[in-house]
Amino acid sequence: MARLGEVPLSERLGLLWASYDPSATPPAHPLICHLLDVAALARALLTSSAPARLTRAAELAGVAERDALAWLTFTVALHDVGRATPGFQSQHAGPRAALEALGLDLDAGPEPHGPRAAVLVAPHLERLGCPPPLARALALAGERHQGEHAPSEPPPEQSGEERSFAGRSPLWDALRGELVDALAAVLGVPEARAPCWPREPAARRAFLAEVTELGASARRIISGPDGFPHAWPPRDATSYFLKIVQPAARAVDRARYRPA
Numbered sequence: 001m002a003r004l005g006e007v008p009l010s011e012r013l014g015l016l017w018a019s020y021d022p023s024a025t026p027p028a029h030p031l032i033c034h035l036l037d038v039a040a041l042a043r044a045l046l047t048s049s050a051p052a053r054l055t056r057a058a059e060l061a062g063v064a065e066r067d068a069l070a071w072l073t074f075t076v077a078l079h080d081v082g083r084a085t086p087g088f089q090s091q092h093a094g095p096r097a098a099l100e101a102l103g104l105d106l107d108a109g110p111e112p113h114g115p116r117a118a119v120l121v122a123p124h125l126e127r128l129g130c131p132p133p134l135a136r137a138l139a140l141a142g143e144r145h146q147g148e149h150a151p152s153e154p155p156p157e158q159s160g161e162e163r164s165f166a167g168r169s170p171l172w173d174a175l176r177g178e179l180v181d182a183l184a185a186v187l188g189v190p191e192a193r194a195p196c197w198p199r200e201p202a203a204r205r206a207f208l209a210e211v212t213e214l215g216a217s218a219r220r221i222i223s224g225p226d227g228f229p230h231a232w233p234p235r236d237a238t239s240y241f242l243k244i245v246q247p248a249a250r251a252v253d254r255a256r257y258r259p260a
Contacts, residue, residue: 014233082117
């Protein structure tokens, strides 16, 4: 059995899948690719279709537009980090065997959504510089659907027992951390100034609503006819992202997205 650290990073991340179709080539679409697909769509939505939305979000968060762009695309892309859990990854025998060989437990269970998925995202936003209350609120906002009410206060923290779905082995946390760090590096998050938690409740709701709208729009496109085809695990995440920037822009244009 190979240890997690003995497998190259690109191969470790390539073992986590986001969608699986045994009739496709390749059958699995890597989770890191899916997260970057969503990030590329969010970026195109903010820079091409709705630049006023980026300006508004940056003003509400008290940061420059380039910093808001990095953090907004990152936050929206983290929506599906919940797929890096035993319940989701155990669904197909091929990927499951490869992960079990690394020592990861793969008990069957549902893929976490909503508050359960948000609890996986918030700590990573926080360790990258996001204020704790905003980190929890952003994590949950990324899980909301278009038109849902965005609260002005962050949700309460969850206990270790409530996040047991995330996997018993600490290797799961390590792998998710590597996934998040790879995504953050591609999107320029470590170099960007983190958003501020708006002081006024109305401003908080407005900012979180922008995140919800952006995430819902990106997911609507990626789940439709303009979604991305399966890809082989990339040697590095940056090269994959650069390859899909233009297809993402075309997908947004075809979807004829217009800001509300």
